[in-house]
Amino acid sequence: MNLPAVPAANDFLALEPHLVERLQAALAGVRPAVHVLTAAQLADLEEQQQFTPAVHVLHAGFRVEQTRADGRAAQLAHTWLAVAAVKSPRDLRGGAAAREQAGQLAARAGAALMGFKAPGLMRDPLVLTSAPGARYAAGYLYLPLAFTAVTVFAASEI
Secondary structure, eight states: OOOOOOTTTTOTTTTHHHHHHHHHHHTTTOSSOOEEEEHHHHTTOOGGGSOSSEEEEEEEEEEEEEEOTTSSEEEEEEEEEEEEEEEOOTTTTTOHHHHHHHHHHHHHHHHHHTTOOOTTTOSSOOEEEOOOOOEEETTEEEEEEEEEEEEEEEOOOO
16 A cells, blocks of 8 residues: 655644635624634533534544554544534524524535545545434534544654
8 A cells, every 4th residue: 555645744733724724714604793713712612601603623433534554654544524603592491593594604614525625634635424313402503514624644664
């Protein structure tokens, strides 16, 4: 197996700021303003303190797709989530307003990320993949989209 070297391939989270920047640019004109937040920015917030509407950018793990015979390089498929997070006090029981907002926000985020390729970090463009289901909680709706980013992980030359 021939795996080409990719700069910054061993930094599992190197793609995160590129995804955030891409989403911020794509969502800049949306009103009300959409916050683009990372797991680190969300870590210490209670649900009631979070900013909405928002798109949460989260690394959701990886799988090994191929490994070189000598074990010193592997092709990884990382899963990144772009989670549309909205809160609508209207129709808390039925959730129609939250579903409409989340659906539209997820569509914008998905359109911005599909086919995106961060220079020097990825072998191929982002690909939309299967995502976890939506989650509802106390007027909040979280609608995740999942994307696969392929990178190469290589042993250091020690």
